[in-house]
Amino acid sequence: xxxxxxxxxxxxxxxxxxxxSCSSGPASTRRRRPSPAMRGDAELTVGLLGAGMIAGVxxxxxxxxxxxxxxxxxxxxxxxxxxxxxxxxxxxxxDLDALLDLGVDVVDVCTPPTAHADATIAALRAGRHxxxxxxxxxxxxxxxxxxxxxxxxxxxxxxxxxxxYGPDHRLARDLAVSGDIGLVRMVSHSTTTSLPGWSxxxxxxxxxxxxxxxxxxxxxxxxxxxxVIGSPAVRVHCMAAGSGAGEPTYTLATVRYENGxxxxxxxxxxxxxxRGFKLRAEIVGTEGRLSWxxxxxxxxxxxxxxxxxxxxxxxxxxxxxxxxxxxFAACRDGGPPPVPAAEAxxxxxxxxxxxxxxxxxxxxxxxxxxxx
Ligand SMILES: NC(=O)c1ccc[n+]([C@@H]2O[C@H](COP(=O)([O-])OP(=O)(O)OC[C@H]3O[C@@H](n4cnc5c(N)ncnc54)[C@H](O)[C@@H]3O)[C@@H](O)[C@H]2O)c1
Numbered sequence: 336x337x338x339x340x341x342x343x344x345x346x347x348x349x350x351x352x353x354x355x356s357c358s359s360g361p362a363s364t365r366r367r368r369p370s371p372a373m374r375g376d377a378e379l380t381v382g383l384l385g386a387g388m389i390a391g392v393x394x395x396x397x398x399x400x401x402x403x404x405x406x407x408x409x410x411x412x413x414x415x416x417x418x419x420x421x422x423x424x425x426x427x428x429x430d431l432d433a434l435l436d437l438g439v440d441v442v443d444v445c446t447p448p449t450a451h452a453d454a455t456i457a458a459l460r461a462g463r464h465x466x467x468x469x470x471x472x473x474x475x476x477x478x479x480x481x482x483x484x485x486x487x488x489x490x491x492x493x494x495x496x497x498x499x500y501g502p503d504h505r506l507a508r509d510l511a512v513s514g515d516i517g518l519v520r521m522v523s524h525s526t527t528t529s530l531p532g533w534s535x536x537x538x539x540x541x542x543x544x545x546x547x548x549x550x551x552x553x554x555x556x557x558x559x560x561x562x563v564i565g566s567p568a569v570r571v572h573c574m575a576a577g578s579g580a581g582e583p584t585y586t587l588a589t590v591r592y593e594n595g596x597x598x599x600x601x602x603x604x605x606x607x608x609x610r611g612f613k614l615r616a617e618i619v620g621t622e623g624r625l626s627w628x629x630x631x632x633x634x635x636x637x638x639x640x641x642x643x644x645x646x647x648x649x650x651x652x653x654x655x656x657x658x659x660x661x662x663f664a665a666c667r668d669g670g671p672p673p674v675p676a677a678e679a680x681x682x683x684x685x686x687x688x689x690x691x692x693x694x695x696x697x698x699x700x701x702x703x704x705x706x707x
Pocket of ligand 1: 384385386387388389390409410411412415431445446447448450468469470495496497533534535536538551
């Protein structure tokens with residue numbers, strides 16, 4: 336793989352993207368039937384719910400998706416929707432109901448996870464296609480409600496498990512699945528950084544909303560490992576330690592899969608901010624090994640004489656462009672969703688079980704475990 340020079344410096348928090356990280360009112364009655372398959376070049380209109388960090392990344396990605404138009408943005412915090420709407424020629428509306436009233440084809444849910452279920456269900460019931468950011472929901476009860484709504488709805492629901500669209504992650508998975516390293520036996524996925532500072536009212540630091548790094552970041556690792564291994568997770572064990580950033584903010588989880596393969600998922604918000612976001616991944620098979628890391632591939636750093644370090648990212652928002660492009664193509668083709676809700680629920684369940692293991696010290700048997 337050739338290494339590209341760092342061409343763009345990304346000094347804003349939005350551009351230093353890292354994987355970590357509704358009250359929409361009553362379910363809308365504005366039910367509409369999306370055409371199951373639209374013309375390949377039909378325009379898709381999008382309403383963006385939430386105008387925080389990841390919403391900005393999505394809005395920039397739409398620009399690279401032909402025939403996609405951001406129509407309106409809603410966020411309860413004054414001024415936030417206006418910033419994104421102004422940049423992309425869209426309107427500001429107060430809430431999800433107002434987005435639905437505009438007749439958008441797609442609702443893109445970019446709120447904190449505790450607001451995902453109500454918003455996703457309302458938009459699906461209104462007959463829209465929905466892209467919902469990861470994790471699909473904060474709890475299993477909410478996830479079951481979303482699954483039921485998705486099964487009953489005419490529109491598509493896909494979940495933003497964006498690791499599947501990282502060019503490096505996808506290439507490695509394609510090589511693994513095509514047998515280049517034999518039978519996959521082990522996946523190791525590590526994401527380490529400091530506590531992300533951008534979230535609205537600090538929701539990422541509140542484990543009841545975010546689940547901490549093990550859910551917020553770890554759901555990417557659990558989802559990716561399951562996707563590569565191609566077999567359901569059956570057991571998970573996790574150990575965690577606290578740090579100045581909270582409890583637990585450093586986590587090590589091991590997962591056993593039905594086919595006998597294993598995964599190791601490491602997450603941290605306990606690392607020094609000056610080090611930036613780091614990722615290490617490895618897939619080991621009976622005939623070889625694939626590995627990559629962002630110490631070498633992604634990171635550039637500027638150390639100012641006065642002040643701290645500023646990281647930039649040569650992969651940029653590419654994975655989001657690919658993720659959203661695949662979703663819009665599926666909307667036009669009438670499905671299937673690129674990341675089905677049922678797969679995202681499995682990834683959520685593994686992460687929640689890992690949290691339970693960290694809390695109790697017990698190994699969780701996922702073949703029998705039930706949680707609300
Ligand atoms: N795929 C990734 O790598 C990645 C990276 C970061 C965040 N995320 C996910 O994206 C989601 C948003 O995270 P973020 O980092 O953008 O957070 P953020 O705090 O920057 O933005 C969330 C926004 O949602 C708004 N909001 C809250 N409730 C709302 C509601 N009911 N209706 C409309 N807006 C509402 C908030 O005011 C805030 O502006 C989370 O689910 C997070 O896990 C994914």
